[in-house]
Amino acid sequence: MADTLTVLQTVFGNAWHMICSVEVPGLGISFGAWQLAGLIISFMLALIRYEFGVGGSGQRSGQSRTKHISNERKNDEK
Numbered sequence: 844m845a846d847t848l849t850v851l852q853t854v855f856g857n858a859w860h861m862i863c864s865v866e867v868p869g870l871g872i873s874f875g876a877w878q879l880a881g882l883i884i885s886f887m888l889a890l891i892r893y894e895f896g897v898g899g900s901g902q903r904s905g906q907s908r909t910k911h912i913s914n915e916r917k918n919d920e921k
Contacts, residue, residue: 863875870877891897 859875862878863873865874866872867874867877
């Protein structure tokens with residue numbers, strides 16, 4: 844078990860170090876920081892959408908997009 848943990852730490856540690864050491868051209872930040880910032884921003888936007896009810900279908904549950912008019916009411920005047 845200790846050997847497996849050592850191998851995993853080596854593989855993922857080196858991969859994470861490589862991601863954090865390579866910079867995004869023109870921005871001066873690492874790909875790891877870029878990915879982490881994107882993850883945090885997407886989480887915060889999802890939280891804001893959830894809290895304020897932004898997005899979604901804009902309809903109540905059970906409503907349909909097309910209005911059904913019965914045959915008896917089709918010729919009614921407005």
